[in-house]
Amino acid sequence: MPSLRQLEYLVTVVDEGSFTRAAELLHVTQPALSHQVRALERAVGGPLLERLPRMVRPTPMGRAMLPHARAALAAAERGRCAARQASGLECGELQLATLHSVSLGVLPPVLRAWRKEYPDVHIRLFEHRHADELREAMSTGEADIAVGPVPSEWDGPVRTIGEEEFVVVVPPDDPCAVDGADRVRLDALAERSWVHYAPGHGLATVLDQSCAAVGFQPRAAVRTEQTAAAPILAAAGLGPTLAPANVIPPHFDGHVLRPEPPIRRALAAYTRGAPDPLTGAFIETLAANACVLPEHMRRQLR
Known part of the structure; x- marks a missing residue:
């Protein structure tokens, strides 16, 4: 059974395109990283990475496994957050996926209000160019919540914000x-x-x-x-x-x-499943503070 550490190593090597850079980012030695990746490949029954002279890229088997690895890591992080919340502690990070235009025009007052209310909860922002790319990234477990155009054929909860x-x-x-x-x-x-x-x-x-x-x-x-x-x-x-x-x-x-x-x-916040308390709190902050149409533009366009 693959371990979470092995899945983290696989994802980091693919994202960095290099065993050397991945080892530096993970604070492990390159031989230790390579050993764990080989152990993962033995566990799944085939090569997951193609080692090229100047880069590393996933094989077809690796590409098939990658979204599941990302989803497993995201689920583990949500579990850690839930456990900390149950003990009276707040989660250290909320992962948010969105579009470049939304992060520029809609989110600043939301993040300002969030920072004031939850100063110890950091936001990790994943920005995408297209709504289809955002939806796909969210479905594969990239983040806890997505904010963007209302997604088509989405199985999870969707909260329209304006x-x-x-x-x-x-x-x-x-x-x-x-x-x-x-x-x-x-x-x-x-x-x-x-x-x-x-x-x-x-x-x-x-x-x-x-x-x-x-x-x-x-x-x-x-x-x-x-x-x-x-x-x-x-x-x-x-x-x-x-x-x-x-x-x-x-x-x-x-x-x-x-x-x-x-x-x-129409813009919405959407998740893969029922939001945990921290994600739910962010959705409420978003609904209350999202800058869908700024006041100066509201006056100009009425």
Whole structure:
């Protein structure tokens, strides 16, 4: 029967791509690490890692085992936390998976409130580019809780926390901003070149689908990996962009327009099973403090 230590060693070697770096991270010698991995391979009946000249990668058998190893480690950590809570102690770490845009626009006031209420409980944040990637990571045991778009066909509990709005950003001197206009039809921007997101980024999908719904495919003037960069580039005149309203800061230099028809996305917290007390407390803090639509944007968009 594989031990938790062996599973931890396997996961760390795969994540680091190197026995040397994994041994340093785990504070063990490389021979001891290699011995435990070989023992795990004997226990499961085949090679889990392919040792290449400059890296280590999982074999097909290793890739099949990896999500179960991650889930077992996550379950063990949750068990440790539950035991500490039962003895009157608080867990040292809560693992949270989310999207880059959500960590930028929605979570800061939540984490501030959490820190005030639970100063000894640390948050480990796992950020993903796309909602599908987030859902898959959560299903394989990456974190205790996920915060992002409502997942499809999810078997565990889902708590909706609100609906975020998307806005179009243009420079202040853009023709669409004449006389302080606050609305724009997306199809009126069909001939423009856009500040787009990199392929594989979840907001690239939102932008493409929103434009397709009104009959065009947006051309990219520039593509960015960074959610926060898109509104700044749009305000600088590189082209319009579509961004969650909650990532637009107060006193922003660009001009913000509500698209017609409106573009909205429901956000939720979801877990694999019934939340333990600590995870449940975080969900309540999230529901009370999530910045789905900031007040400065609420005033601007009403």
